[in-house]
Amino acid sequence: MASRRAIVACERAVGMHAAARTRASIAQRLSTKTSTCQCQQQRWNSVSQKPNSDRVRFPGAVDSKFTTSLDFTTKDQAMPTFRVLDAEGQFADPQNVPPETSPEELLKMYKDMVFVSIMDLIMFDAQRQGLISFYMVSAGEEAITVGSASSLRADDVIFAQYRETGVFQYRGFTPDDFMAQLFHTKNDAGLGRNMPVHYGSNKLHLHTISSPLATQIPHAAGAAYALKIQAQQNPTEPARVVACYFGEGAASEGDFHAALNIAATRGSPVIFICRNNGYAISTPTLDQYRGDGIASRGVGYGIDTIRVDGNDILAVREVTRQARERALKGNGQPVLIEAMSYRVSHHSTSDDSFAYRARVEVEEWKRRDNPITRLRKHLELRNLWDESKEKEMRSEMRQTVLKAYRKAEKEKAPALRNMMDDVYETWTEEQREQMKKLRTILETYPDEYDISAYDEGLDGLNEKK
Ligand SMILES: Cc1ncc(C[n+]2csc(CCOP(=O)(O)OP(=O)(O)O)c2C)c(N)n1
Numbered sequence: 001m002a003s004r005r006a007i008v009a010c011e012r013a014v015g016m017h018a019a020a021r022t023r024a025s026i027a028q029r030l031s032t033k034t035s036t037c038q039c040q041q042q043r044w045n046s047v048s049q050k051p052n053s054d055r056v057r058f059p060g061a062v063d064s065k066f067t068t069s070l071d072f073t074t075k076d077q078a079m080p081t082f083r084v085l086d087a088e089g090q091f092a093d094p095q096n097v098p099p100e101t102s103p104e105e106l107l108k109m110y111k112d113m114v115f116v117s118i119m120d121l122i123m124f125d126a127q128r129q130g131l132i133s134f135y136m137v138s139a140g141e142e143a144i145t146v147g148s149a150s151s152l153r154a155d156d157v158i159f160a161q162y163r164e165t166g167v168f169q170y171r172g173f174t175p176d177d178f179m180a181q182l183f184h185t186k187n188d189a190g191l192g193r194n195m196p197v198h199y200g201s202n203k204l205h206l207h208t209i210s211s212p213l214a215t216q217i218p219h220a221a222g223a224a225y226a227l228k229i230q231a232q233q234n235p236t237e238p239a240r241v242v243a244c245y246f247g248e249g250a251a252s253e254g255d256f257h258a259a260l261n262i263a264a265t266r267g268s269p270v271i272f273i274c275r276n277n278g279y280a281i282s283t284p285t286l287d288q289y290r291g292d293g294i295a296s297r298g299v300g301y302g303i304d305t306i307r308v309d310g311n312d313i314l315a316v317r318e319v320t321r322q323a324r325e326r327a328l329k330g331n332g333q334p335v336l337i338e339a340m341s342y343r344v345s346h347h348s349t350s351d352d353s354f355a356y357r358a359r360v361e362v363e364e365w366k367r368r369d370n371p372i373t374r375l376r377k378h379l380e381l382r383n384l385w386d387e388s389k390e391k392e393m394r395s396e397m398r399q400t401v402l403k404a405y406r407k408a409e410k411e412k413a414p415a416l417r418n419m420m421d422d423v424y425e426t427w428t429e430e431q432r433e434q435m436k437k438l439r440t441i442l443e444t445y446p447d448e449y450d451i452s453a454y455d456e457g458l459d460g461l462n463e464k465k
Pocket residue numbers: 163211212213246247248249250251275277279280281343347
């Protein structure tokens with residue numbers, strides 16, 4: 001099923017016309033030996049073993065030695081966690097620092113993280129006041145999203161889960177774009193059809209967020225395969241990768257496993273970025289899995305994998321930079337990054353996390369480590385930042401968010417016809433009938449239904465010509 005989804009995503013991305021090339025023929029293409037997977041095919045050509053060899057090259061195992069000692073393989077030591085900065089913002093190993101990041105870039109990353117945290121506070125409150133229906137904050141995870149986005153090309157394709165506001169912010173989604181979606185105004189690219197925080201942008205190569213968990217992961221594997229084919233067809237164009245974000249909870253879905261496997265076997269240039277924040281709503285990781293996090297699964301699928309300190313933006317930036325290079329090496333391959341953090345906030349505005357975890361646990365994490373504070377300390381050590389700049393920036397950002405917020409609050413909602421549009425190419429008879437009935441109801445009970453808030457009012461019910 002997930003492989004089928006990957007194929008569909010692949011078809012869409014390369015723009016194949018369904019009538020011209022049926023799914024069957026695509027599936028056949030995927031299963032045929034192409035020049036790109038020759039290396040993988042060749043791996044098994046030497047099944048015939050030499051006499052007295054200490055191993056047989058079984059077709060199903062890489063290079064397994066014979067042994068007479070009966071030992072079960074057990075859980076090994078945990079994979080290490082890469083970091084660049086220590087909790088005080090100093091280089092953890094001054095002899096081993098990543099390539100210099102310019103002061104401008106460091107400041108952009110810092111400001112983007114702070115902007116997200118300020119918008120989060122304001123919009124969480126807006127939901128509490130009943131002004132928007134739902135919200136999710138990124139508290140504690142801003143470095144994972146901003147840091148990784150900073151190492152991608154602007155036209156790399158991104159699939160996100162929902163706690164990746166920092167990616168949208170880094171890419172150039174504007175305060176007006178955020179507010180149009182959150183207040184479902186007529187300027188929302190999704191025309192108010194999605195819950196708040198389900199952002200998307202064609203222009204910025206950000207696929208629209210979708211609520212059912214993990215469905216974006218096979219889509220990402222398929223889209224990356226499409227990019228690989230495109231790169232073969234247009235070798236002079238700069239190669240692109242896909243970045244796919246998800247939580248450790250989403251990695252419990254079958255889609256995660258199918259996607260990693262197809263990406264590995266097809267050599268798709270996709271960077272899987274898992275945000276491991278310790279919880280899937282109320283389910284702590286201990287009840288989700290017993291292995292070594294999500295990283296150990298990447299190795300199981302034959303995928304180059306790294307674990308990184310998600311509170312250390314320079315570490316996230318550097319692993320993503322190197323992951324991107326790896327993803328494009330040779331004929332392409334997936335890479336898995338597991339970024340460790342802690343979900344400081346409630347899961348969403350629909351959740352009260354103190355019903356299942358102690359306040360002291362959260363307070364302890366807030367005190368112990370925070371990605372924004374860590375980068376701020378680093379900037380101060382380099383004389384790039386101080387308290388007065390901080391104050392000025394925070395006040396300006398608050399004003400920016402509130403200005404966009406007030407503007408969106410007054411904006412009309414999309415025309416009512418958008419309820420029906422884009423399901424079929426044109427409305428069906430049933431849809432026309434339903435819109436006619438809706439018109440009758442709205443005209444009969446004008447005091448019950450205030451449609452002045454909708455673009456075009458009653459005319460918005462008319463079918464688009
Ligand atoms: C298929 C599916 N099952 C369940 C849900 C309900 N649900 C929404 S978010 C969530 C937890 C996901 O946790 P994780 O992937 O770790 O992301 P986090 O919220 O921690 O960022 C669940 C169970 C869903 N949206 N889709």
